Amino acid sequence: ENDNCSGATMIEANEDESCVASGSGTLVAATPSSENNSCGGSADDDVWFEFTAVSENHAISLYNIIGDTLDLYHVLYEGDGCGNLNQIYCSDDNNSTANDLTVGNNYFIRVYSFTANELSNLTFDICVFTVPPPISTSTTLYTVEELVTDVLIDSECNQAFNVTSSTGSDFGSTNGIGYFESNGSSWPFENGLIMTSGDVANAVGPESGVLVDGTYDWPGDGDLEAFIPGLNAGDTNNASIIEFEFVPVSNSMSFDFIFAAEEYGTFQCTFTDAFAFLLTDSSGNTTNLAIVPGTDDPISVLTVRDDQYNSSCESVNAEWFANYYGPGGLPPLTSPTNFIGHTEVMTASATVIPNEVYTIKLVVADDGDTIYDSAVFIDGGSFDIGQLDLGEDILISSGNALCEGQEIVLDAGALPNNSSIEWFMDGTLLEGETGVTLTVNETAFYSAIITVDNTDCAYGDDILVEFFQSPQIVAVEDSIIKCANEGHTLEVNIENSDQLNSLTYIWTLDGIDLQTGTDNTYYLDELNEESGEFTVTVFDDITYCWNSITINVDFYENSYCVDLPQGLSPNGDGFNDCLVLDHLEAKEDIDKIEVFNRYGTKIYEMNEYVDQWCGVDQDGKVVPVGTYFYIIYFNSTKEPITSWIYVNY
Template sequence: MKRVLLIFFFLLVSIDSFSQPITVDNTTYTVPQLVQDVLFGSNGPNSSCVGTVSNITWSTGSGSSSGTGFGSSNGIAYFQNTNPNFPLNAGVILSTGNAMSAPGPNTSTLSDGNNAWVGDNDLFNYINGLGIDPLLTDYNNATVLEFDFTPLTNQMSFDFLFASEEYGTFQCSYSDSFAFFLTNVTAATAPVNLALIPSTTTPISVVTIRDDANNNSCTSENPTYFGVYNGGANAATSATNFNGETVLMTATSAVIPNNVYHIKLVIADRNDTSYDSAVFLGGGSFDIGTADIVGTGQFDGLPDLSGPNAVCGSETVTIQAGASPIFGATYQWTLDNGVIPGANSNTYTISDEGNYCVTITYPSGCEQTDCMLVEYIASLPIGTPNPLVQCEAPYDLTQNASLILNGLSNTLTYHHSLVDAQELAAPISGVTSYNGTDGEIIYVAIEDDNTGCIVVTQFPLQIDTALCATGPIPQTPPNLVSCESSFGSGSAIFNFLPQTPVVLGANYSAADYTVTYYTSQSAADAGVSPIVPPNSFTGVNGQTIYVRLEDNVDPTSFGTTSFQLVVNPLPTASVSISPAAVCLNETTVITFSGTPNAEVTYSIDTNPAQTIILNGSGTASVSTAPVTAASTCNLISVLNPTTGCSQTLTGSATVTINAAPTIVTPTDYVVCDDSYNNDGFYCGFDLTTKIAEITGSDPNIVVEFFETSTSGSPIASPY
């Protein structure tokens, strides 16, 4: 019997919890506290320090931030909830009626608010501008909550649901409206409504989110977002006194950190003061980011650097409070409760373990503190390597391995840079025969097989010629410079024999020592495959020639050096004439093109050669004298004064003379004289009647008439 009673008791408790209405309170919190402590509150130590929220204003039926009111109901209140059928535990109500009437069960019609309680112009202009409610005349009983905030991240959001008495009977054609207008004050952008059906531009209302199961006079609209209908059998257990409500949704928007934003939350009755609606805002859901300390780089976003997130002993890490500095805020970092001098930005670079904290003081005067525990992993106990000093390369880099490992069995890798070593990137290959240079630093990385941490050490490579075996020391000859053999070949013929006395210098005679030339260092060291003959080698620009100076008595005693080949390209040029055909005694232009700044030699017909210098763009022009006969400009050669390279040229360009037209001397044109004729008119000449006679009817000949052979201008009207 006791078992049955116990089960019955839990059943009663379960039924009671699912029928529990919300509780509403409009005295515990002021409206600014509803914003700061409820909407932004997190029930933590910083819940009342919302440093970036300011300029809180409101308006409802019984008052506003300015102290005025409309002699009606208070539509702003705090609510709490334990009913699992209602998806919000606590928050803020914005109602078009009396917020205190919001608790369930759904046993009465909510139609609070008098006619003096006005609507909202912003909401009216927005909905009217969309053209979605053609019967809209005005809004009434508007409840408005506004404030400024500065986001700390690039995204803001908050949770809400919409409830209305219009669900059911009036859901087909009548809907109160609400909006969340967000404005970037810093960028002066236009307001954007965040109260939209997800993935659309449609405002949320009774007519845009409904289920035809509650009124089959119209079709369902976005029924996925309709939550609960509190009519009929559901009325007695309803958490609120509204007929229906949407599912819990999230208003969200991309934002720019540290810009000032203004948000206006507004809801109003459509066309009358009846059938109230409300927006329930989730307490603690207004997320504009936090300034919590997190790691960066490979520790990006980690709130602590201890335990499995501990820092390797050889690393430094930058930690930051928020994605970027908060405008107007000040920062102070501490280590183990001690102030770190000069650590006054939102970032700090650590190199020692301990408890790091930052205190942010907002412009409002409130403070927020966050801390991060940083632990360092002990580095491997490696040894110190020695410089590798040799007569010459190559080096065996592994000579330092035993010193570095210091009894460890880990793998070593060798690198050209510290960054590569720290990341185990681009290891040096051929470490037992590395062709290093004097003064080069070799970085050695050792990875801890247990922690993955990398320890880096380094040693230099040094050349000490005093360690070299006694042998001849050749003098280094200068680089050989030559012009390329043929235009565009990139190669030239070199004679190395003038280098030989330079290599021998004053200390070695040609009778006792032999100088040979090679294309590689290894060939020179081995004395194999010398360049033969050394006076006609075809080389390319930048090629290195290696020289071996060998003792004739002891061929194992030798020294090497090297020089480079420099191949200068041949210059080039071309010539053109424009126009290439002219009339007798007209002039034309000869244009030369080719290697910039080159000197071009040319001749015109059989006249003596002339030169012209091309400009920095590789062109030059000259005008001819009046042309009296066909003439040809012949290229002779081109010289680059900078390199001394030149080549002969064969190009040419010719100007010809166009043949003059053949005309016929016309017969005399006889008319009356210039006195009045019998009719009282002057006699005149129509000279154009002579054109066909003069040109022989050739349409390509243009005829002009002049009064004298010396007239400067033709007769304007020859008829």
């Protein structure tokens, strides 16, 4: 149906380098078309496709080609109709790039087999995608020393020195050391250091063929040969080397990198170039940091590969292989570099001793020849020799906060030699805090600044520390005196309950569990003479933060919570002069008291009685020695009580 221009199959142009939208075609029963064609091959079996440009630059890719011939040709046209087409270019390659297109205009693609074939059974897929920009490189923007101190380490307190280097330009060949930027491409690193066994300038994508830069006058490296299994002395050529000393300020160092190589695919089981990151301590012990994670294998094409791109070559550590820009892989035009394959981002790391001088040698070289180049890309600013790191913020929202009252120790790590540290809380200097640790128990922004003596070097870090709130418990009554035969309810309230989760209350008496649950009250049974220190502990069910308070409870044995004296001696000596009902809570409930002599005559009455009767009658006259009776009336529904008392002087 797309055998001619007027029946062209519409395919969608992708806005990025993916081929999410694509088309398919076949040359079965295809016939020639009348449109002009100045390209090569025999267009006797052409089919047509049409797309609308969404970018000024697009790539056309023919792939998954199956049939009696695999040699396809395609032609790109522009025009406002099939009768008015202008030929833009021809391509015998299955991948081509169309530049300077007009966004929104329609373009036509004519596909046919290069050779004359009236009965072709060929099928294929076709994709139009937006060509991503490649990386950019420079060998002049930075000196090698600046690549180390300003790009690789990028620290205000750079402690790297004695930088040396060697590459092809030192031997009349190409420059294999330089600077790169992602340039808006899909390359994982924004910028950094590139070291290659070829030419930095030719590392710019897309993938366009084998890189073969370098001459035999450009030597290899003996240290690399000594550390890589299978290499013999003199095996390497075209070594790019950077070596420098540095002083770590913490107990670890690390940096991120990607290894890229031209041997991936066809030669990934037989050939590989070599590279190493050789770290040497002050005692002369050297370790290669360029190791496949979880193994002792040096990273190379042989130790990181995927059989998806060479079925006769078994995968090794394929999880660390990222992209292949060749047959069966991604379209070469989408490669941000000119290398056919590369690894995932890896991290070289080591445990080090703070304030000790270390030497590191970064080296990459060709093995056995000067072709099929390789490269190492090191992420700019990732060379970490121990910046101050107080850790991630400790936040309630992250769930890693502690409870109020608990302590968190902030640790600044080791200090560089001849340096000092200051700690701040919400921007205010904490006087006297000059150690590398700070213990905190309050929500605040904390920061530390390290200053190297007699320099302009100062660096720091800050951290927000939050604490989960603990229940703020308030007792309705914090001290209670109750009657032995009266019930009473202990109750607490949580002042900050709106900032907490569900709560659990644990009631105990002198350490013995009484009640656990969601009830903020505990009832004292009137039949149970409970007294002592009642403790209620309240837990937040989510954060497990808690708090507790104690309520003191005492009781009186008299059923109405009053003491009923049975002897009175009102002689003015200050002892037992008056009828005292000393239970305060009970007295608040007393309505009045009436006193009678032994003949039943009422001699005294007092409303809201406290302790006013001291052996006198209503007129204030002293009563004679003898036995007297009194009645206590209550405001509540309690029945009045009676008792007797003997008065003697």
